[in-house]
Amino acid sequence: MRLISTYLFLILAFLISCNISTQPQTEYDLLITNAQIVDGTGTEAFQGHVLVDDGIIQNVGDFATDTIQVAQTIDATGRTVSPGFIDTHSHGNPLETPRFDNFLSMGVTTISLGQDGGSPSTTDLSGWMARVDSVGTGPNILHFMGHGTLRRLTNTPQQPMLADANVESMVGLLNDAMDAGSFGLTTGLEYESGRYATMPELVALAQPIANHNGLVMSHLRSEDDSEIEDSVRELINQGRDSGAKVHVSHIKIVYANDPERAGELLALMDEARQNGVQITADVYPYAASFTGIGIVFPNWVTPGNFEEIKETRRNELEEYLRNRIEKRNGPEATLFGTAPWAGMTLAEVADSLNKPFEDVLIDDIGPSGASAAYFVMNEEVMKRFLQDPHVMVSSDGSPTMRHPRGYGSFAKIIDNYVNEEPILTLEEAIHKMTGLPAETLGLSDSNHVETPRGLIREGFAADLLIFDPVNIRDVSDFENPHQYAEGFDWVFVNGQAVIEDGERNESRPAGVIRRGG
Numbered sequence: 001m002r003l004i005s006t007y008l009f010l011i012l013a014f015l016i017s018c019n020i021s022t023q024p025q026t027e028y029d030l031l032i033t034n035a036q037i038v039d040g041t042g043t044e045a046f047q048g049h050v051l052v053d054d055g056i057i058q059n060v061g062d063f064a065t066d067t068i069q070v071a072q073t074i075d076a077t078g079r080t081v082s083p084g085f086i087d088t089h090s091h092g093n094p095l096e097t098p099r100f101d102n103f104l105s106m107g108v109t110t111i112s113l114g115q116d117g118g119s120p121s122t123t124d125l126s127g128w129m130a131r132v133d134s135v136g137t138g139p140n141i142l143h144f145m146g147h148g149t150l151r152r153l154t155n156t157p158q159q160p161m162l163a164d165a166n167v168e169s170m171v172g173l174l175n176d177a178m179d180a181g182s183f184g185l186t187t188g189l190e191y192e193s194g195r196y197a198t199m200p201e202l203v204a205l206a207q208p209i210a211n212h213n214g215l216v217m218s219h220l221r222s223e224d225d226s227e228i229e230d231s232v233r234e235l236i237n238q239g240r241d242s243g244a245k246v247h248v249s250h251i252k253i254v255y256a257n258d259p260e261r262a263g264e265l266l267a268l269m270d271e272a273r274q275n276g277v278q279i280t281a282d283v284y285p286y287a288a289s290f291t292g293i294g295i296v297f298p299n300w301v302t303p304g305n306f307e308e309i310k311e312t313r314r315n316e317l318e319e320y321l322r323n324r325i326e327k328r329n330g331p332e333a334t335l336f337g338t339a340p341w342a343g344m345t346l347a348e349v350a351d352s353l354n355k356p357f358e359d360v361l362i363d364d365i366g367p368s369g370a371s372a373a374y375f376v377m378n379e380e381v382m383k384r385f386l387q388d389p390h391v392m393v394s395s396d397g398s399p400t401m402r403h404p405r406g407y408g409s410f411a412k413i414i415d416n417y418v419n420e421e422p423i424l425t426l427e428e429a430i431h432k433m434t435g436l437p438a439e440t441l442g443l444s445d446s447n448h449v450e451t452p453r454g455l456i457r458e459g460f461a462a463d464l465l466i467f468d469p470v471n472i473r474d475v476s477d478f479e480n481p482h483q484y485a486e487g488f489d490w491v492f493v494n495g496q497a498v499i500e501d502g503e504r505n506e507s508r509p510a511g512v513i514r515r516g517g
Contacts, residue, residue, distance in 0.1 A: 084109025181514025
């Protein structure tokens with residue numbers, strides 16, 4: 001009997017301990033009540049509540065809230081709750097501007113860095129990620145490895161045909177980057193390093209991306225109307241021959257004024273998908289691009305040979321620049337974003353110096369002497385791209401560039417194209433800024449990231465926005481590009497508020513998200 005009593009006592013003690021250890025949690029971090037929930041899937045909004053704890057969404061829907069104990073409750077009556085926006089094409093240095101208030105203020109909670117072939121110039125990517133984590137950032141950071149950076153780190157010559165050893169060195173660094181948690185490869189085929197790449201090199205570099213199930217994002221070889229189809233076909237072929245998923249960065253058609261041209265390009269991408277190539281794109285909602293002035297110089301001019309070209313082919317270069325600028329809507333359509341000409345058009349600079357604009361470009365600026373906005377696109381063409389189900393939203397912006405897209409892109413989508421000129425429903429717009437990019441990048445897949453995000457769903461990261469859509473405003477413009485967007489009342493990153501009741505704070509709850517699998 002004594003032995004039985006001892007056993008019963010031990011069993012009772014065990015049950016009591018289990019009961020204590022498995023008691024349901026009595027207090028959560030955050031409860032958002034009475035919201036119109038737009039969950040990022042593109043489906044119709046619904047009324048309900050969102051419960052958050054430890055940076056993770058715990059419950060979503062019309063559940064009882066009266067017995068839940070929480071540290072903070074926000075009544076979202078009359079307002080929308082959505083996932084935080086995901087920018088597939090961003091610029092900036094998280095070690096210099098870790099808060100990225102320009103992105104947070106327009107609802108962006110995750111940004112993708114290393115674009116257009118340029119990423120942090122280091123072979124110790126894990127160390128760079130650790131430094132970013134130690135600083136802490138406002139939005140989550142995704143890393144992409146730049147093709148141009150790979151060429152520089154491996155001392156690959158600036159020429160089309162490469163030795164096997166050059167390609168093998170780049171592939172080795174790219175594999176290291178993917179193992180460290182990078183999300184893929186970017187190319188800038190219109191720029192100095194990228195322009196030398198041929199298909200064998202592009203396919204060789206895309207194969208490790210395919211092996212890691214990452215993404216190849218490309219600034220195409222040309223965005224001009226006469227060359228855009230060949231440029232998209234080149235990316236399609238890179239995806240087909242390597243097996244990698246491919247993505248067109250900031251899709252546009254320079255000089256095109258007919259939306260049907262966008263339709264033709266989208267049809268080309270649809271055909272590729274039917275043939276097994278996974279291809280997507282992003283677009284920013286402006287009719288002006290922004291990049292270095294080298295974009296207007298011919299391919300046969302480089303920073304290395306520029307002085308020689310000035311001496312030996314001056315007349316040819318002048319004629320090329322005259323024709324190129326006039327074709328790009330004239331010198332009035334180039335607006336500089338670099339001192340000492342920031343805020344002036346090329347026409348205004350030429351007038352101030354009393355010389356032809358082509359001489360200004362040759363003698364006073366050069367192919368690497370400035371950056372500028374170029375008013376060379378058509379808004380109707382951009383809107384046609386925006387409406388395609390495989391095209392998502394990006395900013396191609398940064399905290400410092402003199403273009404409003406870095407401060408207004410995501411707010412502008414809601415302000416202009418949901419409210420003022422409704423070409424998208426709110427659910428469609430939010431899907432293009434959350435669920436679609438999350439799926440494209442692999443962020444919504446728990447096989448690839450520790451915590452999925454991009455949707456309002458149990459188990460997903462609590463990157464959340466609370467706002468009234470009618471109050472969203474993009475107030476930046478080309479004269480004053482660094483004006484924060486308005487209307488996002490609350491912005492949460494990993495469950496922590498970075499904007500509280502419309503006021504920015506100083507918190508940096510994020511860092512680098514590593515991609516695995």
